[in-house]
Amino acid sequence: MSGRNLVRIGVFYDGSYFQQITNHYRYGHDVGRRIDLGGLHRFLGWCVARIEKVEPRVCRIIEAHYFRGRFALSDLDDKAARDENPDFAEEMLRGERLFDQALAANGIRPHYLRVDMSQDRPREKGVDVALSLEAFDTAVHRRLDWVVLVSPDADFVPLLRKLAAIGTSTLLLAWELPGKTVVSKGLIAEATEWVPLHRIVDEGIAGFDIDAIFLPD
Numbered sequence: 001m002s003g004r005n006l007v008r009i010g011v012f013y014d015g016s017y018f019q020q021i022t023n024h025y026r027y028g029h030d031v032g033r034r035i036d037l038g039g040l041h042r043f044l045g046w047c048v049a050r051i052e053k054v055e056p057r058v059c060r061i062i063e064a065h066y067f068r069g070r071f072a073l074s075d076l077d078d079k080a081a082r083d084e085n086p087d088f089a090e091e092m093l094r095g096e097r098l099f100d101q102a103l104a105a106n107g108i109r110p111h112y113l114r115v116d117m118s119q120d121r122p123r124e125k126g127v128d129v130a131l132s133l134e135a136f137d138t139a140v141h142r143r144l145d146w147v148v149l150v151s152p153d154a155d156f157v158p159l160l161r162k163l164a165a166i167g168t169s170t171l172l173l174a175w176e177l178p179g180k181t182v183v184s185k186g187l188i189a190e191a192t193e194w195v196p197l198h199r200i201v202d203e204g205i206a207g208f209d210i211d212a213i214f215l216p217d
Contacts, residue, residue, distance in 0.1 A: 007052055007059040010144045011044060012135045013108070014151035015068025016124060021175050028177075031201070031214055037106040039213040046208050047171065047195055048146050063138050066103055067131040069124030070096070070112040132159040139168045148173055149191070154184035160191055173197060 022035040041061050049056040076089035103110050111134065116125045131151075136159060139147055147163055149156055152174040160170050172191035174183040175198040188194045204210055 005058065007048055007054065007145050008143060009045065009048055009059060009061045009146045009148060010063035010135065010138050010142065011041065011061055011065070011108075011148040012131055012150065013064075013066040014127070014131065014149075014153060015066050015110075016127070017151050017153070017181070018066075019068070020181065021177070024175075024177055024180070025201075025214065029201075033214040033217065035213055036215045037102055037108065039215075041106060043208060043210070043213050044148050044171070044173065047193070050207070051171075051193055061107075063142055063144070064106070064108040065111060065131070065134055065138070066108050067111045067113075067127050067134075069115040069127060071115050075115065128153065128155040132156065135159055136162055139163055140166065144168055146171055146192075150174070152176070152181050152183040152187065154186050157184070157186045157190050160187065164190070164192075169193075171195060 018035075025031045026034045041064070042056075045059040045061060046056050049059045052059065071092070073089065073093075076092055100110060111130055113124065113126050113130060116123050135147055135149070138144060146169045148171045149160070150173045160172075163170050169192040170190070172183075172187060172194045174187075174194070174196070175181065176183050176196070177198065183194075183196075200210055201213075
């Protein structure tokens with residue numbers, strides 16, 4: 001970190017993937033708790049500090065962004081009618097509002113794109129493009145030293161290459177869950193560092209209490 005008093009970090013979440021992971025730890029893992037965004041950010045700062053060989057206090061997350069598709073209210077009402085569940089829309093909106101509060105409390109800016117309902121199955125469109133453009137633009141204009149990408153998706157390989165070309169280091173935060181998610185080998189190869197958190201959660205890591213990335217009971 002020669003010549004730098006502050007290590008500037010930006011974190012960019014693939015929201016659907018993050019939701020899958022936090023649900024896994026809540027319902028499908030012995031931990032039995034969701035991921036705490038504040039604790040996760042402290043862990044990321046600690047990881048960068050260890051790589052840079054500096055004190056964690058100088059590694060600051062100055063930008064954090066969360067990208068996900070979201071259903072329009074009319075889509076929720078349609079589903080409630082099809083499923084004969086009049087409370088569906090209210091329950092979904094309440095859950096989204098609670099999560100929005102968690103994002104705000106941790107300084108994470110949400111970016112929502114409407115879920116495409118024109119196909120047989122609902123699907124997200126444009127999330128990877130929106131995330132990539134925001135990450136690159138932020139890295140340039142906010143002079144980020146590190147970009148943390150929370151995603152396993154090979155679609156982000158071009159983003160990591162572009163960031164490398166402008167001298168921004170990248171930390172890939174991605175879990176592999178048996179039968180559910182596999183991290184792109186190409187993405188791992190392009191990242192400056194990869195944090196395989198599925199192994200760290202199960203095995204621990206010297207110097208950091210990994211339990212701190214989960215919400216209390």
